[in-house]
Amino acid sequence: MQRMQVVVILGSISEESNNKKLAHYILNRYKDLMDMHLMTLNDLPMYNEDLESSLPEIVKEYKNIIRSSDGVIIVTPEYNHSIPGVLKNAIDWFSRGKRAMVRKPVMIAGASTGMLGTARAQMHLRQILNSGGVSAIALPGNEVFINNVSDKFDADGNLIHQPTISFLDQVVSNFIEWAKKINS
Numbered sequence: 001m002q003r004m005q006v007v008v009i010l011g012s013i014s015e016e017s018n019n020k021k022l023a024h025y026i027l028n029r030y031k032d033l034m035d036m037h038l039m040t041l042n043d044l045p046m047y048n049e050d051l052e053s054s055l056p057e058i059v060k061e062y063k064n065i066i067r068s069s070d071g072v073i074i075v076t077p078e079y080n081h082s083i084p085g086v087l088k089n090a091i092d093w094f095s096r097g098k099r100a101m102v103r104k105p106v107m108i109a110g111a112s113t114g115m116l117g118t119a120r121a122q123m124h125l126r127q128i129l130n131s132g133g134v135s136a137i138a139l140p141g142n143e144v145f146i147n148n149v150s151d152k153f154d155a156d157g158n159l160i161h162q163p164t165i166s167f168l169d170q171v172v173s174n175f176i177e178w179a180k181k182i183n184s
C-alpha cells in the first residue's frame, strides 16, 4: 500500500519552541509509518485580500503542498487561550481561492508550559477547521494535550515522558488508519 504523504504544520515560529521539538519528535519517530514534510510559517506574509489577485509565491507553493497531501498534522502552542496568529494567518490563506484543506484529514497536537496543554487553543482550532472555507476534518477524540512541557523533553529535545510517548503512538496510529478511510 502507498505511504501516506503528510504535512506537519508548526504553529510556532520561535527558534527555541517547545512545539518545534514536538514536531521534530513526530517527524523522527513516525518516519517509518508515513512520509512527512515540515511546514514552517516564518515566511508567510500576512493575509490580505488585496493580494488574492496575484498570490505570493510562497502561498501558492504551500497551498499546493497541502492540496496534494493525504493529511495534515498541526502542532501548535496556545497563545492567550487560542491558536497563535501565525497559524490562524496560514489557515486564512489556505481557506481562500482554490481551497487547500477541504476534506483534508487533520490530527492536532500541542504542548504548553501550562496545566491544560493547549486544550483551549485546540478547541478553537477545531472550530476554525470546521468553517466553510477550511472544511477540513479533524480526527475526532484523540486530543494530544502535552502540559507542563518543560518536564517532558530533555536538553536534546527528546520526549522523555513515557505515558506521553505511548499516547502519541496510539493517536498517530489512529490517525493513519482513519485518514486512509477518509481518503479512500
Ligand SMILES: Cc1cc2nc3c(=O)[nH]c(=O)nc-3n(C[C@H](O)[C@H](O)[C@H](O)COP(=O)(O)O)c2cc1C
Pocket (backbone or CB within 6 Å): 012, 013, 014, 016, 017, 018, 019, 020, 076, 077, 078, 079, 080, 081, 082, 111, 112, 113, 114, 115, 116, 117, 118
Ligand atoms: C503570547 C503568549 C501567550 C501564552 N498564552 C498561553 C495560554 O493561554 N495557555 C498556556 O497554556 N500557555 C500560554 N503561553 C505559554 C506557552 O505555553 C509557552 O510559552 C510555550 O512554550 C509556547 O510554545 P512554543 O514554545 O512552541 O512557542 C503563552 C505564551 C505566550 C508567548
